[in-house]
Amino acid sequence: MDHLINWSNFSKIVPYADLFKQGLVVTVLLSLFTVVIGFCIALVLALMRMSNIRPFRFLGYDKDGHQRESGALAVISRFNPVSFLATAYVEILRSTPVVVQLLIIYFGIFGVIELPSFQIFGFIKFNRFFPGVVALGMNSGAYLCEIIRAGIQSIDGGQTEAARSLGLSQMQNLRYIVLPQALKNILPAIANEFVVIIKESAITYTIGVQDIMSSVNAVKGATFIIIEPLLVATVIYFCLCFPTSKLIAYFERRMRHGDTR
Numbered sequence: 384m385d386h387l388i389n390w391s392n393f394s395k396i397v398p399y400a401d402l403f404k405q406g407l408v409v410t411v412l413l414s415l416f417t418v419v420i421g422f423c424i425a426l427v428l429a430l431m432r433m434s435n436i437r438p439f440r441f442l443g444y445d446k447d448g449h450q451r452e453s454g455a456l457a458v459i460s461r462f463n464p465v466s467f468l469a470t471a472y473v474e475i476l477r478s479t480p481v482v483v484q485l486l487i488i489y490f491g492i493f494g495v496i497e498l499p500s501f502q503i504f505g506f507i508k509f510n511r512f513f514p515g516v517v518a519l520g521m522n523s524g525a526y527l528c529e530i531i532r533a534g535i536q537s538i539d540g541g542q543t544e545a546a547r548s549l550g551l552s553q554m555q556n557l558r559y560i561v562l563p564q565a566l567k568n569i570l571p572a573i574a575n576e577f578v579v580i581i582k583e584s585a586i587t588y589t590i591g592v593q594d595i596m597s598s599v600n601a602v603k604g605a606t607f608i609i610i611e612p613l614l615v616a617t618v619i620y621f622c623l624c625f626p627t628s629k630l631i632a633y634f635e636r637r638m639r640h641g642d643t644r
Contacts, residue, residue, distance in 0.1 A: 392611040399602045405506050406598035407619055412507070413587065413594060414580045416516045421523030421580075422573065428528040429535060430557075431469035437461060469528070476525035482586050485518040489590045493517075506593060515587035519580060527576055534569035535561055571635040578624050578631070585620075595619055 443451050443460030451457040476484065498510040538561050546556040588597040595616050602612040 388610050388614070389608075392606075392608045393615075395606050395608065396602055396611055396615060399598070399605070402598040402601055403595065403615060403619065405593060406595035407623075408504070409507055409512070409592065409597075410581060410584050410594045410623070413512070413516060413519065413584045413592065414577055417519040417523055417580045417584070418573070418577050420516060420520030421527050421576070422531075424521060424524030425527030425531050428469045428473060428524060429532040431465045432473075432528070432532055433535065434463065434465045436465045437463050473525045473528050476522055481519070481522045481583060482589065484522055485515065485586060485590060488518040488521070489514045508591065508593065511587075511591040511593075515584070515590060515592045519584060519587070522583075523576060523580060527573065530569050530572045530576075531565070534565035537568055538564050571631055574631040574634075575628075578627050581623050581627070582620060 437460065439459050439462060441460070442456045445451060451460070493510075493514045498513060500508070500510045502508055503512065542560055542564075543556055546560050551559070584594055585596045588594055588600060591597070599609075599612040599616045603609045606612075
């Protein structure tokens, strides 16, 4: 296998152009579905982390009805199991490699749950694609959670008080007042997460997802060349990520300009 760049080797890659086109489609779809799933998970996690569910609140008061300032019972009274579970999820997924999470989900969960083996568009294997989306979506949700939580907490609390005075429920306040403003603030960060996922999706080839890196692997096996397919993959990733980043920066400037008018 030649490890030096040989320009004539690029002609050997041309017959495999369709593989790279398919890999491009898979990578884009993988990233889009991952962002959607990740956002839904992150929104739930953010609301869980901001919840005030304390089932042992009563332990925080002594027999005279005075609130305990310290001690084990005071600590237990402040315990929020919902927030604890969300925090544990976020910290575990942010502190472990995504490739480990991918393999655990693919072999551990979907090794037990048998998925149908049909193909989407004739070349995307669902039983490989879906576990990859789930793993990346769960990982993305852990990162987006903090972005969404910060966006929600950035909204002035006075608006919530005004919503209550108008008779809106907490859910209506969140849906019609808080979330629309928060989404505007965090939209650039969510779009940047999409760019990150495009690059991170390359690891899904390890479980047989036919993405861009899987195309590189197939060309390497058929032609015994590696550098040139990797360069082609690099160009494709660049053409995906760089224009997207610039487009995000453009809309971010427009949004910032609109806020300062």
